[in-house]
Amino acid sequence: MATAKKTTAAKAPAKKAPVKKALAPKAAVKKVAGKKILMLVGDYVEDYEVMVPFQALLMLGYVVEAVCPGKKAGDVVRTSVHDFEGDQTYSEKRGHNFALNKDFTAVKTADYIALVIPGGRAPEYIRLNPRVLEIVRQFNAAKKPIAAICHGPLVLAAAGVLKGRTCSAYPACSPDVGLAGGKYADIPLDKAVVEGNLVTAPAWPAHPDWIAKFAALLGAKISI
Numbered sequence: 532m533a534t535a536k537k538t539t540a541a542k543a544p545a546k547k548a549p550v551k552k553a554l555a556p557k558a559a560v561k562k563v564a565g566k567k568i569l570m571l572v573g574d575y576v577e578d579y580e581v582m583v584p585f586q587a588l589l590m591l592g593y594v595v596e597a598v599c600p601g602k603k604a605g606d607v608v609r610t611s612v613h614d615f616e617g618d619q620t621y622s623e624k625r626g627h628n629f630a631l632n633k634d635f636t637a638v639k640t641a642d643y644i645a646l647v648i649p650g651g652r653a654p655e656y657i658r659l660n661p662r663v664l665e666i667v668r669q670f671n672a673a674k675k676p677i678a679a680i681c682h683g684p685l686v687l688a689a690a691g692v693l694k695g696r697t698c699s700a701y702p703a704c705s706p707d708v709g710l711a712g713g714k715y716a717d718i719p720l721d722k723a724v725v726e727g728n729l730v731t732a733p734a735w736p737a738h739p740d741w742i743a744k745f746a747a748l749l750g751a752k753i754s755i
Contacts, residue, residue, distance in 0.1 A: 566749075569633075569643040569670075570597040571663060571686065577651030578610035579735040580628030580680050584647055585629075587742050591751055596643075597634035600660040603634040611651050613681070615720075620703065621734075623652075635662075640669040643748055650681025650701065652733070658689035667692060671728065676748040680723075680732045680741055684708060687729070692733075699724045699731040737738070 538543035554557045558740035561618065566589055581597070588595045599608050614656055646667065657663050667690035670677055679687055684700035685707055687693050693713030699722075700708055705715040716731070723741035730748060732741040746753060 562729030565595045568645045569645045570647040573599050573657040574608045575611040577653035578612045580649035581658040598633045645676040646670045647711045648679040650683045650685035654682045654685040658686045664690040672730045678745040681734045699725040
């Protein structure tokens with residue numbers, strides 16, 4: 532009796548699961564080519580006023596280069612913490628060490644789009660350096676944004692760039708603004724004022740307003 536041959540249907544090759552392309556994480560910050568900002572600091576610069584804008588501007592994607600007269604990249608400046616504790620003036624305590632990332636002697640103002648001058652004790656003595664004043668004048672002549680806070684405007688006054696201009700500063704520096712031909716802006720400690728290419732503020736409580744106004748001068752757009 533003939534038996535029927537069993538036929539086995541050819542099995543189709545198993546389908547491979549589609550390969551999912553790994554999605555590259557979206558960078559929160561994109562470095563902006565050529566967008567370099569110079570920061571003038573010195574020993575006993577105010578801790579918040581150097582650390583906060585330095586890191587905030589890096590977060591926005593700018594390259595920030597911090598320099599100090601007489602020092603080079605890899606050196607540090609000591610910082611001081613100025614606080615408001617009910618005394619007739621601010622109190623002062625030792626802060627962090629802040630690392631410099633550029634040689635002062637190598638600064639070429641044409642390489643930068645803006646300048647930042649934090650406060651603290653540093654402005655009292657870096658303004659005695661002729662090259663510091665020359666740097667400030669070159670930024671101002673080119674109408675590049677300049678941000679100064681607290682005692683930072685002492686450097687602006689010494690450089691002679693405040694004549695006929697409105698400028699804020701720590702209140703104890705108001706006579707210096709006036710003697711330099713500027714108009715002192717008596718504003719709350721948490722506010723900043725813009726005058727042309729200058730954005731100035733009285734102290735570190737103004738950081739949110741000061742940095743936001745500076746970012747606007749730089750042409751940066753921040754949105755949530």
